[in-house]
Amino acid sequence: MPIEIINLSHEYNAKTPLAKVALCDINVKISDGEMIALIGETGSGKSTLVQHLNALLLPTEGKIQIGDQIIEANVKSHGLKQLRKKVGLVFQFPEYQLFEETILKDIAFGPKNFGVSAEEAEQKAREMIKIVGLDENYLEKSPFECSGGERRRIAIAGILAMGPDILVLDEPTAGLDPKGAKDMMDLFKRINEDFHKTVLIVSHDMEQVMTYCQRVIVMNHGKIIEDCNVHEFFQSSDLLKQLHINPPALLQFKDLCKEKGIEISKDALSIEECVREILKGVKR
Amino acid sequence: MKKIEVKECTFSYDNTRNAVDAISFSVEEGSYTTLIGHNGSGKSTIAKLLIGLLEMKSGEIIIDGLTLNQENLYTIRDKVGIVFQNPDNQFIGATVADDIAFGLENHLVESSQMNTIIEKYAKSVNMQDYLDREPTRLSGGQKQRVAIAGVLAMNPQILIFDEATSMLDPQGKAEINALIHQLNQEKKMTILSITHDIEEAALSDHVIVLDQGHVVMEGTPEEVLCHEKELLDLKLDIPFSLKIANEFEKQGVKLKKKITLEGLVNEICQLK
Ligand SMILES: Nc1ncnc2c1ncn2[C@@H]1O[C@H](COP(=O)(O)OP(=O)(O)OP(=O)(O)O)[C@@H](O)[C@H]1O
Ligand SMILES: Nc1ncnc2c1ncn2[C@@H]1O[C@H](COP(=O)(O)OP(=O)(O)OP(=O)(O)O)[C@@H](O)[C@H]1O
Ligand SMILES: [Mg+2]
Ligand SMILES: [Mg+2]
Numbered sequence: 001m002p003i004e005i006i007n008l009s010h011e012y013n014a015k016t017p018l019a020k021v022a023l024c025d026i027n028v029k030i031s032d033g034e035m036i037a038l039i040g041e042t043g044s045g046k047s048t049l050v051q052h053l054n055a056l057l058l059p060t061e062g063k064i065q066i067g068d069q070i071i072e073a074n075v076k077s078h079g080l081k082q083l084r085k086k087v088g089l090v091f092q093f094p095e096y097q098l099f100e101e102t103i104l105k106d107i108a109f110g111p112k113n114f115g116v117s118a119e120e121a122e123q124k125a126r127e128m129i130k131i132v133g134l135d136e137n138y139l140e141k142s143p144f145e146c147s148g149g150e151r152r153r154i155a156i157a158g159i160l161a162m163g164p165d166i167l168v169l170d171e172p173t174a175g176l177d178p179k180g181a182k183d184m185m186d187l188f189k190r191i192n193e194d195f196h197k198t199v200l201i202v203s204h205d206m207e208q209v210m211t212y213c214q215r216v217i218v219m220n221h222g223k224i225i226e227d228c229n230v231h232e233f234f235q236s237s238d239l240l241k242q243l244h245i246n247p248p249a250l251l252q253f254k255d256l257c258k259e260k261g262i263e264i265s266k267d268a269l270s271i272e273e274c275v276r277e278i279l280k281g282v283k284r
Numbered sequence: 285m286k287k288i289e290v291k292e293c294t295f296s297y298d299n300t301r302n303a304v305d306a307i308s309f310s311v312e313e314g315s316y317t318t319l320i321g322h323n324g325s326g327k328s329t330i331a332k333l334l335i336g337l338l339e340m341k342s343g344e345i346i347i348d349g350l351t352l353n354q355e356n357l358y359t360i361r362d363k364v365g366i367v368f369q370n371p372d373n374q375f376i377g378a379t380v381a382d383d384i385a386f387g388l389e390n391h392l393v394e395s396s397q398m399n400t401i402i403e404k405y406a407k408s409v410n411m412q413d414y415l416d417r418e419p420t421r422l423s424g425g426q427k428q429r430v431a432i433a434g435v436l437a438m439n440p441q442i443l444i445f446d447e448a449t450s451m452l453d454p455q456g457k458a459e460i461n462a463l464i465h466q467l468n469q470e471k472k473m474t475i476l477s478i479t480h481d482i483e484e485a486a487l488s489d490h491v492i493v494l495d496q497g498h499v500v501m502e503g504t505p506e507e508v509l510c511h512e513k514e515l516l517d518l519k520l521d522i523p524f525s526l527k528i529a530n531e532f533e534k535q536g537v538k539l540k541k542k543i544t545l546e547g548l549v550n551e552i553c554q555l556k
Contacts, residue, residue, distance in 0.1 A: 093424065148369045149322075175480070245454065245455070253524070253545050256549045271531045278552060282555045
């Protein structure tokens with residue numbers, strides 16, 4: 001299901017003293033099976049944009065087309081339930097998403113709501129809780145009796161359980177321990193590669209962006225200011241500086257080396273390659 | 285001098301499993317201490333025990349020389365500023381300005397000074413343009429900034445951060461970290477930072493590692509963060525500079541272990 005966003009704007013609290021334009025004339029096309037990072041500084045509009053993808057927020061101008069569903073400003077949309085089954089959105093704050101009294105019910109809610117039998121939905125929940133790295137005996141606990149990182153995992157499990165075609169993840173690894181973050185990103189990558197699902201990830205972690213995504217979209221003050229291939233993006237250090245983006249650690253390392261007169265070629269994009277080049281230079 | 289002392293402290297939410305299990309550790313006055321550990325290892329529980337938000341089953345907590353008990357609770361809370369893991373749990377005021385002011389009112393700040401202080405701290409986290417906005421209707425990173433400003437405005441002796449910068453953009457995070465290091469250096473504020481960011485731990489004075497409610501490692505970053513196998517087994521990670529040093533070793537060159545990139549690059553320069 002391709003996505004096309006056309007001239008989309010969003011104003012919070014329109015026509016009130018608290019009105020705030022959060023998105024301004026956004027245009028993006030996303031093809032099936034892409035894995036994309038959406039980045040940008042605090043308050044640039046990332047969460048506002050992704051909440052449009054399953055119609056939790058509606059455009060105040062412009063439109064979005066997802067598959068054959070069109071959501072347009074000032075036009076009543078039908079079939080939003082179908083859309084929400086196809087586009088799974090994990091919120092930036094898991095607390096906004098968890099509400100059932102047990103984790104089992106919480107994860108099973110999505111599938112059940114979309115017509116799967118109660119038994120099947122529970123089966124799904126048992127499967128998903130393990131996939132996100134929690135023990136099955138958590139299922140009877142309340143999601144509110146969990147730590148921050150555990151809640152994040154439950155929120156992700158609930159969305160995965162619905163088997164969406166498009167996975168939209170708003171800072172999905174914030175609050176996860178390092179192993180949890182890596183496992184989760186590997187999982188999203190597998191879902192993308194093995195099942196050809198579209199994955200859109202909001203992230204502040206440039207390491208992740210570089211390692212896992214092919215395309216990067218950069219937002220600034222409610223606008224898209226860059227949309228390009230990840231490797232090209234991180235190669236252009238002037239652009240990064242201009243956008244106030246700290247490069248991933250590997251590139252910081254290469255820059256530091258360069259300052260000290262140790263040259264490493266642009267193509268060396270893994271620790272292993274960099275070290276090999278440095279050692280070659282030393283031996284020469 | 286010890287600013288925080290935790291002795292054999294145990295806590296359970298449900299009386300079946302101890303979320304914090306006979307834990308002992310201390311935080312030196314004026315130090316920047318980081319507390320790391322896997323999800324569910326008990327970090328936030330400890331933070332809540334330290335300000336008496338949860339009541340321990342057994343053990344003792346001493347803060348700035350005072351034993352934490354009903355009698356001392358409010359004296360201790362005046363000394364400790366905490367930023368919770370979820371900023372939504374922190375907000376009290378209807379506007380950002382009110383929210384920053386809230387702690388000040390409790391501290392008997394004259395109203396003539398109030399606005400100056402509010403502006404100063406809003407500015408310190410770059411939220412001066414949002415003073416009239418509702419804190420709950422902000423972006424994730426903006427909420428974290430406001431939560432931090434509110435706590436800093438109270439000028440606490442001890443600052444506890446529970447993943448307080450987890451949703452900031454890299455530059456914003458660097459700015460807040462610099463601000464905290466400055467408060468630590470200049471005002472001798474004692475910092476206890478709960479984090480999953482190993483690079484932040486590498487820049488601290490002292491690292492405490494938790495596993496299932498137990499302290500399993502403790503020491504300077506140099507002492508703790510070199511233990512690759514142990515840290516990976518604990519679902520944690522090692523600093524990036526050590527990953528590079530390990531690759532050098534793999535390719536036959538042993539470097540002195542440095543936990544910052546600058547340190548590492550200096551070592552590499554010695555190779556020539
Ligand atoms: N419910 C709301 N009401 C009014 N304004 C809002 C609301 N939510 C967000 N905003 C504003 O809209 C702008 C964009 O916010 P958004 O949450 O989309 O940013 P973001 O890019 O996700 O930032 P972060 O990285 O901090 O999460 C911000 O200036 C924010 O203050
Ligand atoms: N309100 C609660 N009721 C019952 N159990 C809880 C509650 N809060 C936390 N727990 C459990 O206590 C343990 C410790 O939780 P805590 O929140 O201290 O972990 P944490 O180290 O802060 O984890 P994270 O990195 O995910 O924030 C976890 O196993 C969690 O499931
Ligand atoms: Mg956001
Ligand atoms: Mg926690």
